[in-house]
Amino acid sequence: MYDAGKIIPGLVIFLCLFTFPFWYNVANGKASQRPELVIDAAEKQCVESKEFMRIMHMDLLNQWRDEVVRNDNRVYLSTDGSKHTMSLSNTCMKCHANRTQFCDQCHDYMGVTPYCWDCHIQPRESK
Amino acid sequence: MNALRSLFESNKKAAITSGVVIVVLLLLWAVGWLSFLCRGIFGVLIPYAALALFLGGIVYRVVQWAKSPEPFRIPTTCGQQKSLPWIKTNRLDCPETGWGVFGRMALEVLFFRSLFRNTKAELKSGPRLVYGSEKYLWLGALAFHWAFLIIVVRHLRFFTEPIPSFVQLLQSLDGFFQIGVPILYMTDLIILAALTYLFLRRVLDPKMRYISLPTDYFPLVLIIGIVLSGMLMRYTPVKADLVGVKELAVGLMSFHPRIPEGIGILFYLHLLMVCVLIAYFPFSKLMHMAGIFLSPTRNMANNNRKIRHVNPWNYPVKVHTYEEWEEEFKDKLKASGYTLEKE
Known part of the structure; x- marks a missing residue:
């Protein structure tokens, strides 16, 4: 060589x-x-199915933001016919209250840094 | 009649082409399903085998290259060689020292300097032959390679836990414009544009089409397939469950492979195409990744006349000198009246 x-x-x-x-x-x-998610479930069912939410929640939240901010529409009609208020802080965080034990679990695992909290006030977490 | 005939022929061609495209798409879909059904094989065995082929194959090829001697000193010189003290030397284009070679190689590897010098010859009316600079291939190649590198490094987020900070930094820079959700990566658009150009370059120009071989199209089309399947999984509703994907990837990378549920066929297709690419790598023109470092015309200092270089395959040759020859035929030479040199 x-x-x-x-x-x-x-x-x-x-x-x-x-x-x-x-x-x-x-x-x-x-x-x-691997991520371990903690949910303080106040409701039994999320606005959409678990499988949908797992991969599409970011698109849904984006759609909600556009609807609320641009069209002043705050009511979301789910596929199962139920109606929900389009609000991250008031609807989503009702069950998914612990950001560190829910949102951040997967986001940190995947290295995703969503900019939700650039505008939203981060709710106080219950320990 | 002839017009009709040629229309018929071109229609036939179009029909065949679209038929081929449909068959390929159906095959891809079938392969995707197959790999989804045999997840154990396509998610674990094939990636390991492909990776082993990739690493082992490249080392093997490089060692084979290193075993072949370089009989001649053949650096390409594109500038003034080191000469008399008042003549300006071109250190990069005619490097005389190891550092000069390093600089030249670095510019070649990182910025494709030799492609930057491409020229084109065009026949204008007159007829007049005009030479001009040709930068599109350089631009397309540079865009493609850098985007590909950034995409590969970005993918480390799937393979490492915790994710190294340079990967985080790179992906935040790549998604700097924060367009859409998930955030659009610039490199995804750049690589797609560059690949489209590189593909069309071969197809549209008759001269390029004439010299293009299946080995030119195959990696190009394969990488286009990888990019498209990856982009579909990020930007469209056929998304993959990323947590599952990462579990699989980290499992592979820590020798504890596991197959999580809930990953779709598109992911397995993406993975399979990547495996095919890296397994094919050592046996193809893609070896230019290692070959660029071993190109004799670039990696040699031009000290051809300053230092004596001996051909490494020179062996001691048995010589028969004139003195020995004269000694051998001394008597015969003398008898014929020949004056010997010795005397």
Whole structure:
């Protein structure tokens, strides 16, 4: 092998970079952690199904914001026919009151930083 | 009659093309379903195998390259070589030292300097041959590669727990404009535009089409598929359950693989295409990722005449000198009246 003094370190750097997640996870030892959500359920049913809410809640909240802010419409008609007030602080936070134990669980896990609290006052959390 | 005939032919061509597209889409859908049904294989076994092929294959190829000797000193020189003290040297384009080579390589690897110099020749009316600069390929390639790199680094959020701060910083910069929810990433648009250009470049220009091979189209189309499936999972209602995706990815990366429920077929299709890409990588032109560092015309200092370079495959050759030859045929040479050099 020619130029081994340059090529072998190069290969070592390549392997270290491309196996970064492996040794990073091993070093941190937090790979088995997953989000655990706590809900103080005042209601039995969310405004939409759990499966829908899990992946679409951000779109729903965005739609709510546009409806309320731009169209002055505060009533949301759910797919099951029930009506809800479109409000993050008053409707959502009624059940999902603990931001750190609900919202932040998945958001921190996924590295998502929503800008809800740039405008909304963050409710006081019950411990 | 002829017009009708050519219309018929072109219609036939269009029908075949759309037929092929439909078959490919159906196949993709079937493969997606298959990988969803056999999640254990497509979610764990194939990713590990692909990763092993990727890492092992690249190391193997690089070692094979490193084993071949470079008989000649062949740096390409694009500037004034180091000469007399009052002549200005071009340190980057005709590097004489290791640092010069480093600078030249860094500009090549990070900014594709040689593509930047591309020229085009055009035949204008007259006829007159006109040369001009050609920057579109450089721009498209640079946009594609940098966007791809940022997207790959951004994906570390799925593979690491806790997420390193540089990944967080990168994705907040990428989503700087805060358009929509989930926030639109600039790199997604850039890579899509760049890939479209790179694809159309091969298809629309007859000269490019003539020299384009399946190995040129395959990675391009594959990456377009990866990008589109990824964007569909982020921006449209066929979204993936990201928490599940991360559980799967982190499981793989910590050697405790698990298959969470609730991840759709689109994700498995995305994963499968990525696996195909990285498994195909070491055996294809994509090896330019490693090859660029080993290009002899770029990574050599132009000290050809300053230092003696010996061809590494030179071996001791058995020579027969004139003196030895004269000694051997001394008698015969003398007899024929030849004057020997010795005398």
